[in-house]
Amino acid sequence: MPDYGLGSWPARRARINGADVALRQHTEPAEHSEHSEHGEHGEHSEQSADRSLTYAELAARVERLSLAFAELGVGHGDRVAYLGPNDIATFEVFFATARLGAIFVPFNTRLAADEVAYLLDDARPTVLVHGPELADLVVAVDPAAHGVAAVVPVAGSGPGSYAALLHAAVGAGAGHCVVRSEVALSDDAVILYTSGTTGRPKGAVLSHANMTFNTMNQLAHVDVLTSDVALCMAPLFHAAGLGQVSLPTLFKGGTVVVAPRFDPGYVLSAIAALRIASFSAVPTMLQMLCEHPDFAAADLSSLRFVIYGGSTVAERVAVAWQRRGVPLLQGYGMTEASPGVYLAVPQGAAARPISIGVPHFFTDVSLAAGADEPEPGTSGELLVRGLNVFRGYWNRPAETDRTFTDGWFRSGDVVRVAQDGWAYVVDRVTDVxxxxxxxxxxxxxxxxxxxxxxxxxxxxxxxxxxxxxxxxxxxxxxxxxxxxxxxxxxxxxxxxxxxxxxxxxxxxxxxxxxxxxxxxxxxxxxxxxxxxxxxxxx
Incomplete structure (x- = not known):
């Protein structure tokens, strides 16, 4: 069986523009090195030095890393967990895990030790890769006590380190696909944890098809170019970090600049210095950026669009960005939909600043089970189905069954559809x-x-x-x-x-x-x- 999964993307893209830069880790200037508020851990990873990988280099490293994971006992359907801030290594682990038909499980870096221990018990990963910022947390959790066979630190070069794994497999890859693993689009690719209504996080299982068709959906709404440079500052343990800008840009052969964390001053300087064309954010980020003293004078001329979601941005924030000539595209999504369901399009977004836009290309929406499309001018609980919608929660069949009605996923959100087909979130059914x-x-x-x-x-x-x-x-x-x-x-x-x-x-x-x-x-x-x-x- 050929591999059309996510893990094959670097090698497939390398055949087209292998010499172009795929990933870049950009060093933050000293004046922007302070942590943002809202609970970030630790210091920079040693992987955060200014460096880059071409598509050919990325393909070779992914191939070597997948072989190294196989040597550690990772096979089809096994899990590989990642605990660390955004890094080039995060993408490498994601693609290498997918190459084996295994499942990538990124953990939220803001979790406490007890919470990480619970996720390890639930996902039962074979390997845990972690950044140096989380080293103390990993020691406190004691992954071996939770069934983890190998703990791989990203920093350092000693035995068992990330660098040692790649070095041991240095004879493999070199741009050639040497991993022999049958990966189908229907296979599970990612488990993303989202807080559960029972008080414990639950893992949404996304397949290779879910992530692939979410990428297609994004590309149907916005024009991503091979020449684009996108900034990945949304955490990669969220569906938005992977699905909204990063994977579409890599699919098209553009460059993704990896930011370990969000810092408003750094982001504004990076947009100008690196000619950033797009990024995704939550409204809090957009507000902190437009309130930064550098915002008024920052060169934002390279930005072609900014995608945001999570909640509606304040009108004054939207106006501030619009005055700078930056198109803001609000979207609506959820982890269970990889994540996109709705997204505004550039033609019309400015006139509808609080609208979540129109449905994605391969996504069906309804306000009543059995109805093909919402009637204009109506509102109700949003139901979703499509090739980007997940199959269920990890080891939670009963909870999965409760979230589906006649094949439709129940969002728990009330949506109003205007006469022109553009939608608006009215309220939340749940207490989230x-x-x-x-x-x-x-x-x-x-x-x-x-x-x-x-x-x-x-x-x-x-x-x-x-x-x-x-x-x-x-x-x-x-x-x-x-x-x-x-x-x-x-x-x-x-x-x-x-x-x-x-x-x-x-x-x-x-x-x-x-x-x-x-x-x-x-x-x-x-x-x-x-x-x-x-x-x-x-």
Missing amino acids: IISGGENVYPVEVEAVLNALPGVVDAAVVGVADDRWGEVGFAFVIADPDAWTEESLRAALRGRLASFKIPKYVRFVPVLPRTATGKVRKQDLRATAATAAGTPTFH
């Missing part, structure tokens, strides 16, 4: 909080709060926030002598990722409940919004 582009499920935070000694009960809702879009507000019933707001938040550090920790905590004697015992979260949202000095978000 979107903070800085990260999904935070209150039930997960509540479970950790309720496990603390002296805490009787807790409920978490979202409130609007000028910087992050939304943040958490926790209502807690607890022993008054046991906790203060600060000590409670401090206790959550190490148990939850920093972006999941509620910004506000209020101690209450009782939680409002319905006659059936359910917490009346709408009441709590109104109370939280008043206390936080913001309008009710939901």
Whole structure:
């Protein structure tokens, strides 16, 4: 069986323009080397030095790395986990894993040790590759205790290191496909973890076909050129990091500049210095960029489009970018759709700044099961199906079944379709909080709060926030002598990722409940919004 999977892309592209640069890791200037807010770990990877790979070089390294993984026991259907900031190595591991028919599993770098341990137990990867920024976290987790056969540090050159693996396989590859693995488009390629409504993350399983057709969908909406230079600053442990700009650019033979993390000053300077044509972002990033003192004078003339999603950008932010002549294309997606479902197109986006656009090419949408297309002027829960939609959650058949209705994936979001066919997100059916582009499920935070000694009960809702879009507000019933707001938040550090920790905590004697015992979260949202000095978000 021929390999038409994602792992074959570097070699296939190398046949066309092998001498062109595929990936570049650009050194951040010293003045932009401080970490952004919102909980980043550690220092730079040694892999972050300014360097680049042509398509021919990338193909050869992917081939060698896949052989090295095979020597470590990775086979078809096995998992390879990656824990680290964006790096050229992230792409190499992604493609090399795919070449073997194995499954790439990137972990969120913001997770606490207990959370990473849970993911290791759930995914059971054979190999864990990690950046030096996360070395202490990896030691604390003890991957061997969770079934990991080999831990591969990206930094260093000693035995078992990433460099040693590539060196040991130096005789292989050289631009030639030597791995013999049968990979079908229907095979699983990636597991991306998204917070679950049961309080634990769940892994969305995406196939080679899902990721490939998501790429086709993107290319049907926006013109990506072989000469394009795209900036990858969205985390590669999110579907948007891989699917919105990076893979479409690599498919077309352009260059992807890999940014280890988001820093507004660096991004603005890189756009000018590297002639960046596109990038994807969440609204928080766009706001931080336009509020940066360098924004007004920054040379943005190379930008042909910016794709964003996660929530609607504030009108003043959209206007700021439009005044600089940069087309903002809002999209709507989800991990389960690889991620694209809707995307605005350049023709019409400026006139509809808060619209999520029109459906992707190979994606079907409906507001009622059985209907082929939404009726203009109607609204309802968005249902999705298509070649980019996943098959289900990793080891969660019951939860998978609950999310599908007659072959349609239930998004949990209410969407309104205007008379011209452009769509708008009206509200969320679920209680998910979107903070800085990260999904935070209150039930997960509540479970950790309720496990603390002296805490009787807790409920978490979202409130609007000028910087992050939304943040958490926790209502807690607890022993008054046991906790203060600060000590409670401090206790959550190490148990939850920093972006999941509620910004506000209020101690209450009782939680409002319905006659059936359910917490009346709408009441709590109104109370939280008043206390936080913001309008009710939901």
